Every structure is written in structure tokens, then in C-alpha cells.
Amino acid sequence: MRLSRSLVPTLKETPAEAQIASHRLMLRAGLVRQTSAGIYAWLPAGWRVLQNIARIVREEQDAAGAQEMLMPTIQPADLWRQSGRYDAYGPEMLRIRDRHDREMLYGPTNEEMITDIFRQSVKSYRELPQNLYHIQWKFRDEVRPRFGVMRGREFLMKDAYSFDLDYEGAVISYRKMMLAYMRTFQRLGLKAIPMVADTGPIGGNLSHEFIILAPTGESQVYYDAAFEQIDPASGEFSFDSNADLARCYERLTTPYAATDEKHDPVAWEGVPDRREGRGIEVGHIFYFGTKYSEPMGLAIAGPDGKPLVPHMGSYGIGVSRLVGAIIEASHDDAGIKWPDSVAPWKAALLNLKQGDAACDAICTDIYRRLGNDLLYDDREDRAGVKFADADLMGHPWHIVVGPRGAANGKVELKRRATGERTEVSVADALARIA
């Protein structure tokens, strides 16, 4: 994309409403604009990041055998009456009436809806297990939205729902998701730690939160340094092997890890290499058995012909929250440092001297080759402005084309994460980035 033709409104100064780094940088880098408290418009650069995160989440869900679908944002109140949650959920749920005065709501989650869909079509134990997910906007009317997209009212979430014949099957589904989550977060450039968690209003009795470490995290966390060695994406574990899943689960849940609410000072004393810090919750998985299938009348024919009530679990990832979380974990004073996997563009191309024949020729050439993967800063601005904006926006690579090097076909390649700069030929620059 050409920056001169793009809506990427970077700000030199920090808007007054932003307190924490990620919120500040998301506004300054032109990723989002707030439209109401806790509700954001995603501008082109931010939307690209959001889609990149969603893509990785999707790939790992698919790899774990989950099926993607899409459920609506607006749901009928009736469904929630069947589970008993319509009254239980409280003012956090945005309730709406349509023109016929029917009670509707903007979904904060989809257990009821998926259970309803599932019970309409699935009749036999032969069709289980299944895991269905979607990536959809949710709304929770938080009393106090804050921290930008990290605690918004409207947010994009991946939520998956598993259906199994019994507890043993549900545990396997649960472990698959745990592995998929670890791989997902690793691909996003994050170190995530599964911690024993409260189940909250979703309910159930087996639950882990996925916490990433960041100094500005919302909760105090305690964990064994052993987690720093775990590499879930090594390929060591297969989704198809129950033995692998069991080993993976054990490795991920044996060392001590807990948030403030679940912290056990006595057990903590016995941890060999203790670490404390702040954490951001980016995912949450639950097993809740028949909490929804039972009251909502989901029953299928079992092998003996008798009705069988499936055991369920649900698995959430805060996709929009992750944008903020990644920035919290990866930035410096100058701006964002995007991991390659989620960056809005692979690289920025800085033409330091618009109108210089050599600079223009090199830039045109590079732009023709990389096109949409590249943000071409072709603005009529001074070099300093372009450097500052490129650092702020956090592109993984900066290709700097100035009159000094351009004369003999050289460009400067800068790695944003490390600050390392090298002077290379155009061909070498393209090869490094590819």
C-alpha cells in the first residue's frame, strides 16, 4: 500500500484518554479509533493485525480438528431462558427489543445457541465427538471499560464448543484445545502459561486461563520457572495421539502456576524456582459437563439405544484483546515492535527523497515486487518523520532508500525488533524479508 493513499492517521502526541502503553500506541499508530466507551473502529492497519491474529487462531483450531462456522451476534432471549442464564447474567448483558417487542440480546457468548443448533441436527453417538467454533464479535456491557481494546465492551472472540459422549472424551477434547492454544500463542510471539482458573459465569469444574506475562497485566501471577523451557510447538505432540495429549497436558499442568485468586501460599513454598509477575488473560478453557446439554434437552441415541447427554466444554480466545496484549509484550519508547506473524505489513519502504531519480527507481521496483505486503512511505515528508512513523507503527523490517546508498544500488535494511541495520543490495533486502 502507498501511505500517501492510506488512512493510517498516526499521532505525534498521545490522546489524553490513553493510559497504558498498548492503548497509547494503538491510537498513535493509527490502528483504532474509539467511537464510544469500550467500542472501537478498526482502521486499515489495525484491521490487518486483527485478521492476521484470527488467521493463526483459525489455522490452529482447524489443525486440532475443530470446525469453523459463524453464529449471529443477536440472539433470542428464549434460548437463554432455557439454560437459566437470562436472569443469572445480569446487567453485563446488553438486552434489546425488536420492532415486535421480542426480547433479544447481543451475545456475550454462545453456549446456548450452539447447544440449540447441535440438538436440532445431531441424533446419534456415532456423530460424536465434535468441536465447533466461530470468530465473532461479542458484547459485554462492562461497568468500566478500560485499557483500550484489552477491556472493551465490544470485542472479537474465538469461541469453540466441544461435544463428547462422556467425561473421558471431554477430557481429550479439552487437552486438544490446550495444545492448540499453546501453539497459537507461540505463533503470535507470546509466552503463554496455563493457570488453574475460576470458572465464573460459564460454570463447570475444570478450567485453565492462558496468561501472558506483561508488566502492565491486570492480575498478579505466580509460576514455576519451568514454564520458560516448555516448547509446545516442537512437533513433539500430536493431536491424534491420546498418549501425546496426556503427556502434553501433564507437562503443562504439573509445574505450579496460579493467578492471585487461586494462589496457594503453602504449595508455593514448595516450588523450586519461583517467579512472580503481572499477567494478561488471553484465553480461557472450560469443561462443564452437562450444564447446558441437560437443561436444554440435548440428548442423542447412545450405543444401547438409550438417550445420552453429551458432555461439553467451551474454549475462548480474546482475538481483539490479543492485539493489545501483543503490544504490551512487545514495544519500546519509540513504538510497537510487531512479531512477523501479525504485523500489518511485512515491511515499510521509506523513500527518503521523493523525486530523486535513483531513490524513486529503487522504490518503484521494490514496491512492484512486494505490493500489498509492503507499506510504501511515499509521502512528501522529511526523513525524520518517516523514521519516526515507521518505528511507531512497528513494521518488522524497514527498507530505507536514501540518495547516499541509492546511487550505487544499496538500501539500508533495519530490523525493528533488534534495531540492527545493514546496508545491502535490493536483491539481498528482498531475500531477507521473504
Add this chain to the structure above:
RNA sequence: CGGGGCGUAGCUCAGCCUGGUAGAGCACAGCGUUUGGGACGCUGGGGCCGGAGGUUCGAAUCCUCUCGCCCCGACCA
């Protein structure tokens, strides 16, 4: 939902206490000089001072109500 604070130009903010024709810096447009880390000069455009009532000859400024937003706490992907 309790406590605190703020709404003045696209952004950061001054002016309000003590009422008298709306300000600065940045950004934007034009011209000139600059040109490898957020340049300089000149000129120019841009505001129903969040909204509604009230007090007053006169309100950004004082009073009442209201809406919005932010922060701390209690609660959550």
C-alpha cells in the same frame, strides 16, 4: 456501582478563580528556504467553548440540570 476528574480547532493544552468580540504549539493549505532521525520563515483556512435552561446590558467564564469521556476501587474473554 461507589469515589475523584475532565469536556475550548484534527491532537496536546491555556483562558474560567476576578463575566466584556476565541488563544498557543503541533497538524492542515499556499509560497520560499531546507532535506538520513518528528526543519525554518511568511501567509491562510479551521470553533454554536459537549448540550439545555437560568442569572446578567453582556456568559467559555457564575448557577441548575443533562449527556459524554477518563482515572481509582469492587467485577470480567
